[in-house]
Amino acid sequence: MRAWVACLALAALLGAASADEKALTVEFDVRPGGIVHSFKQELGKFGCTFTYAAQGGTNEQWLMSLGSNEDHSLFSCSVWRPNGKSYLFFVQFNTEISGAKVEFAEAFSQAATSNLKDIALKPSEIVVGEHTVSHNPGQFGSQLSKLMIVSRKPHEEL
Numbered sequence: 001m002r003a004w005v006a007c008l009a010l011a012a013l014l015g016a017a018s019a020d021e022k023a024l025t026v027e028f029d030v031r032p033g034g035i036v037h038s039f040k041q042e043l044g045k046f047g048c049t050f051t052y053a054a055q056g057g058t059n060e061q062w063l064m065s066l067g068s069n070e071d072h073s074l075f076s077c078s079v080w081r082p083n084g085k086s087y088l089f090f091v092q093f094n095t096e097i098s099g100a101k102v103e104f105a106e107a108f109s110q111a112a113t114s115n116l117k118d119i120a121l122k123p124s125e126i127v128v129g130e131h132t133v134s135h136n137p138g139q140f141g142s143q144l145s146k147l148m149i150v151s152r153k154p155h156e157e158l
Helices: 002-014
Strands: 023-030 037-043 046-055 060-068 074-080 089-098 101-110 118-120 126-128 132-135 146-152
Touching (some): 037 060, 046 146, 074 089, 101 132
Antiparallel strands (some): 023 060, 046 089, 074 146, 089 132, 101 146
16 A cells, blocks of 8 residues: 555656656666666756666666656655566665655565566665665665655755
8 A cells, every 4th residue: 555655646746747847757777797886867956866786687778767746845766677677686776865855665676477567675675764775785685677765855944
């Protein structure tokens, strides 16, 4: 149920695109080789940085989508493989949010079958901090196909 509510919130944020910067989707390559790489995007006062190291296969095209609601109090960052299937093994990943505090995060891998159904990672596989979502060393199964984060801008004192 929690994932469903977050998906609805994320869809509402991403569906609110307009000229005053409420949504952005950018394509980037996830590269294997075990070397740490980072990809960063900003949307207004918010930012999302996906840092990872992966092994196996060749470069894969991934997407990062950023979204903000009408009053810019909520911010979303999603990182995913558009076709749903990644052949890479993630040695590590860390996603850092700037300008907001993480309220909800969920990471997914894909099923081994051909239907490409998303499978939520076990809560023990990720660590959710105030501004970060990362793999949990020793618990993370190296499979990642999607990461969704919803954050809230801190209240400003008057």
